Amino acid sequence: MTDSDTRRDWMGLIARAPAARLDALWPDDAPPFDWLRRPEQGSMMVQGRAGAVGAAFNLGEVTVTRASVRLSCGAVGHALVQGLDARKAERAALLDALLQTPAQVELSARVLAPLRAAEAQAQQDSARRAAATKVDFFTMVRGEG
Amino acid sequence: MYVAVKGGARAIANAHAWLDEARRGDRDVPELGTDQIREQLSLAVDRVMAEGSLYDPELAALALKQARGDTIEAVFLIRAFRTTLPRFGGSLPVATADMQIKRRISATYKDAPGGQVLGPTFDYTHRLLDFGLAEGRDVPPAPMAETGLESAPHILSHLGGEGLMQAEPDGAGAVPDLTRDPLEFPAERALRLQALARGDEGFLLSLAYSTQRGYGRNHAFVGELRIGAVRVSAHLPELGFDIEFAEIVLTECESVNQFQGSKTAPAQFTRGYGLVFGQSERKAISMALVDRALRAQELGEDMSGAPAQDAEFVLSHCDNIQSSGFLEHIKLPHYVDFQAELELVRKLRRAAGADALPEAAE
Incomplete structure (x- = not known):
């Protein structure tokens, strides 16, 4: 993975994470930072495609919060997170900045790995529940064979 | 003529206080938490998100609580709140083929790859x-x-390979947005789908049912119905890449309808499409049927004058906030208008000599 692949992966992972889980994994005080953009609530228009594959159309909006920070070392962190939680956006932007510093190794293990594991586990559980409701057809022979 | 328009303030304040109390209900019963609504009345939450056209389960649960469970009032609250949010941009089109499937069924192929998954x-x-x-x-x-489940590609993609299914044309130009520009006719399909996706479930259900009963008949199969979570991606220009910033639950329905063919096109199947926030297959199937009915003209089918084929009729009336706004405004004071009508009717009766007639006709 390139650096930008890695970064987009963690930004998405943090954006989708429940705020409470993020707080539990990383309750620490933040290092000193400056706001480039204080948490700002808004929306993003979600698009679908006609017939799943055709022309794009506007389906409806989803709530988001965005924020940007700069650490004293100069690292800049951005966040665009789902929902209207300003604290989550702040934490996400700080994590994005810190993950670009030598703190990455520790934070990857402490925050990203559990988030990734939780997301994978939830997906796996859902897929197994769904698989349990899959129909196994069998054919009944009518009349005398 | 002036009519008293003041004097309601105290009555209104007291009415709202009573509304507050009525919402709370019997205080011996524990108060309902919005988390309980979100978790235990999740399909009501989904409907409010779909028709409110804003995906946020927390907000929808709060709206339902505030509206005392009145869906349309809750949708109204969500729509009003939405107008206060700046829009940062648009997502890339969601890839429903990559959905984390909870439910996926087909009424056209028993043994479709991925299987028939009933879900909750x-x-x-x-x-x-x-x-x-x-x-x-x-x-x-x-x-x-x-x-877990094996992968489940879209069922209708199999028909496309044989040319049996009409290809979906790519869009050209900007995607129309009825929240930015007023609805105008003729409305292209992207605009119609947006209006239907936020349209009233009951209205679309009735219209879809009307097509099944013969008003703009176009027999539909449910080619595929799928429900599950999809990731939503957006391009971040300041970084130059896309991130999957959200995960939302969607319900998608693709209907398969026959198309007899024309002088220029061979017979093939066509699609109606429904895509809805949350879990709502009744709405998604209805949307697909109405979308297909609205394509009658484009496909050169008989325009029988059925309501479901009339885009102006469907799109102008499918929004329950617009509809209830106009409907309910007639309960507000119209004292002056009515005085004018009263005068008019009296004048007409005088002119006809009606007032001179005795009460008894004989």
């Missing part, structure tokens, strides 16, 4: 009231299979 459905329940729920019975965890 009301189908096959006996619709008998479960009095155990009233007493709060234990709910055991749902069974899990050893392994």
